[in-house]
Amino acid sequence: MRRGRKKDISCKDFYLFVIIFSLEEDGLQAYVLISAEPGRLWKVAEDAVKVPGVKMAHAVTGQFDVIAYVEFLRIEELGRIIDAIQSIDGVLRTHTAIAMAQRLRE
Numbered sequence: 001m002r003r004g005r006k007k008d009i010s011c012k013d014f015y016l017f018v019i020i021f022s023l024e025e026d027g028l029q030a031y032v033l034i035s036a037e038p039g040r041l042w043k044v045a046e047d048a049v050k051v052p053g054v055k056m057a058h059a060v061t062g063q064f065d066v067i068a069y070v071e072f073l074r075i076e077e078l079g080r081i082i083d084a085i086q087s088i089d090g091v092l093r094t095h096t097a098i099a100m101a102q103r104l105r106e
Contacts, residue, residue, distance in 0.1 A: 028071070028098065030078060030097060032068040035065055035092045043090055044066050044091055045058060052081070053077065054068050056068070064095070
């Protein structure tokens with residue numbers, strides 16, 4: 001368990017600290033939207049789910065060919081996951097959407 005640094009903070013700062021602390025404890029999630037070469041989407045989805053951090057990957061219809069759901073603890077880890085996905089044979093490009101933390105109600 002990580003411990004926060006002790007300092008004087010306002011109520012607004014406390015809420016921000018709680019959100020950041022919660023993200024560090026629970027981890028972060030993102031969706032990696034993948035464009036694949038024609039005829040390669042099923043293989044790309046199969047290979048993507050083998051990447052550490054990727055929890056599921058689905059071939060989909062629409063603008064993108066595959067959507068991968070990933071979980072990670074630090075942004076650096078997300079970078080490694082994206083690099084691994086982009087190195088899969090048949091991947092043309094990716095677009096990543098990081099899930100936002102739930103809003104705190106005042």
